[in-house]
Amino acid sequence: MTDATPATRARRGSSAEGRAEVRRDLVAAAARLFDERGYEDTTVDDIAAAxxxxxxTFFRYFRSKEDAISPDHEGALARVAEVFATAHADEPTTSLVLRAGETVFELYTADPALSLRRYRVTHEVAALRDRESASVDHYRRLFTRNLRDRFxxxxxxxxxxxxxxxxxxxxxxLALREWLAAGAPDDGGRSCRERFRGVAALLPVEPARHGDxxxxxxxxxxxxxxxxxRSRPA
Amino acid sequence: MTDATPATRARRGSSAEGRAEVRRDLVAAAARLFDERGYEDTTVDDIAAAxxxxxxTFFRYFRSKEDAISPDHEGALARVAEVFATAHADEPTTSLVLRAGETVFELYTADPALSLRRYRVTHEVAALRDRESASVDHYRRLFTRNLRDRFxxxxxxxxxxxxxxxxxxxxxxLALREWLAAGAPDDGGRSCRERFRGVAALLPVEPARHGDxxxxxxxxxxxxxxxxxRSRPA
DNA sequence: CAGCCTAACGGCACTCCGTGCCACTAGCAA
DNA sequence: TTGCTAGTGGCACGGAGTGCCGTTAGGCTG
Incomplete structure (x- = not known):
């Protein structure tokens, strides 16, 4: 994005901060170009040059063109898996899935402006929508595996x-999309989490008593x- | 697949039956080659030649290489939409979603052997798995839209x-995958439908009692x- | 039957994605 | 200074997908 002399940008990726900076620049360039010209009319060359x-080098930071606009779902998946792995067996299932789900909101609430841009682009381009669906399904599978063990x-x-x-x-x-549609109010994702928790009343977590x-x-x-x-001091 | 003289295959696609025949040959060739050589090591040229x-011409029958192995989800989506569109307003929601869901089973039970081959390949190749996830999400969105109107x-x-x-x-x-994992028993999909209907007991179709x-x-x-x-920041 | 018309076909060339390979260079250590 | 390492950019390649066009089969018309 910002012009850098060939000398300074030559080995930006050497240090960890350098790599993070290059990555941020690539994400920002991709988001801007996708927004301005459209996804199909933006080539990887354009993003890299910008x-x-x-x-x-672009392909050393992202596996594909689509990756440049997608949130870091792999990292979030790992965090969710960690929640499941470290959960006590006697924690109620409802509480567990709520905690696991809320972990993912941070992916979006950390940078509301970027999330909004991603949301706009993702929901306009069919290829990106489908990719997002596939990513979401990875969460679903992760939840399913852990709940299958529980049940x-x-x-x-x-x-x-x-x-x-x-x-x-x-x-x-649903909670995430409503939050984004409302302009991603920067309340630390509280509105998002509260909406999400409403699902608790709709889950068939108890086999016998459901219907009561x-x-x-x-x-x-x-x-x-x-x-x-949980909120008590340790 | 079967050898045809250049003369006879030259304009096979002229008639409707001819087009169906070409399409079947392409699907069969794709399924066989994906199974034998693997998805990545099979090119569109290979499929077309086979x-x-x-x-x-391959790309006149399928939008992409992945399409050659995917079931006809677009047609199935249209049939499901038709079920929703023609449903009476007083039909119970549970009954409606079961009817709509069962419509899709025909996509697979019509040709169990082909479905099995597709299942094997699809669950081995990440790209095809993701594509399947995206297709499934189209059904989810269709159901969501119609239920949102209902609720x-x-x-x-x-x-x-x-x-x-x-x-x-x-x-x-889940019902479909279990049916496929059991070798796709050709009972007209009865076992599949019955398993699917078990979901009825788990749906939150009755609104929560806010007066309680x-x-x-x-x-x-x-x-x-x-x-x-909130008062105790982590 | 001869000639035309439509539509599917095959081939060519092109863009772009993604990858293997390699020479280059900045930074570091001996 | 002399290696050594690691990130980089350029080059070339294979494969997906598309636009274009000449060709040709099959049907329609006179």
Whole structure:
């Protein structure tokens, strides 16, 4: 983006900060060019040139052209996996999936302006929409695997795991999309998280009691109590 | 696939049956080559040559290389949309989504052997898996749109529409995958449909009872938990 | 039957994505 | 100074997907 002399930009990527700077420049250039000219009419050469690096270097930072505009889902997936891996077995399932889901919001709330630009471009270009769908499905699969383990042995465990995982991920995306459509208000993602938590009342996490009208309320009480416990000083 | 003299295959696509024949040959060639050599090591040239047509003709039948192995999701989407469009307003939501979902099974049960081959290849190749995820998400969006209309005005309507749609699609895929993993038994997809119908008990199709006194208590407890959490930055 | 017309076909050339290879150079160590 | 390492950019290549055009089969018309 900013003009740099060949001398200074020659080995920007040598240090860790240098690599981060090059990466930021590439992301910014891609977002700007996709927004201005459209995704299809922007080549990788254009992005690389705008960021002041060679085309070959672009592919050392991103696996593909689409990657330049996508959030770092791999890192977020790893963090979600960590939440599942470190969770205590007696934590209520509702609480666990809410915690796991909220982890991902940080991907977007960290830089609301960039998220908005990404959102606009992603939802206009079919190729990027499909790619986003595929990324989201990776979360769904991760949730499904962990819930399947949790529900193992219970009646209809696999089906409930599949349905619960899909429901949580769908609620997450709804909350996120509404937050973005509202202009990504910078409240640390609080509105986003609160909307997301509404899914708790809709999950079939308890096999026997589902259908009982009081059940949903009981679940939400449980989840809230769990949050109270967590927010206590250690 | 089958050798044809240049004379007979020259204008096979002139008639409707001819086009269907060419398409079948291309699909069969793609499935066989992907299976034998792997997806990455098969070029469009290979597929076209194996089917006895030119490379340019391949792209007149399929938009992309991936399309040659994918089921006809566009047609299935149109049929599902038709189910929603022609449904009576007083049909229970559960019944409607089950009917809509079952429509899609025909895509696979019509030719179990081909479906099995597609399943194997699709689940081995990351690019095809992602493409399948994107296709599935189109169904989810279609269900979401229609359910959002159905739940319009009801409390938490959007959230329940998103969750219900995701749940139905997830259950559909679980039933389908189990059917394929079992070797695609040719019972007209009965086992598949029955498994799918199990989702009915897990759907939040009835709105939460906001008049319930316990609901207010849950809300106040949640709000208290949020305030406490907010006052203690992590 | 002869001639025309339409439409599918095959081939060519082109753009662009993504990758392997290699020479270059800045920074560092001996 | 002399290697040594690691990031870089250029080059060339294979493959996907597209625009264009000449060719040709099959149908329609006189």
């Amino acid at each position: 960021a002041g690096v060679g085309r070959r 193992a042995g219970e009646p209809d465990g696999d089906m409930r795991a599949a349905v619960t995982a899909a429901a949580v991920v769908a609620a997450h995306n 009208p009081l059940h949903a309320v009981a679940q939400r009480l449980e989840a809230a109590a769990d949050r109270l416990e | 089917a006895g047509v030119g490379r340019r 319009a005005g009801e409390p938490d309507g959007d959230m329940r529409a998103a969750v219900t749609a995701a749940a139905v699609v997830a259950a559909h895929n 006194p316990l609901h207010a208590v849950a809300q106040r407890l949640e709000a208290a938990a949020d305030r406490l959490e």
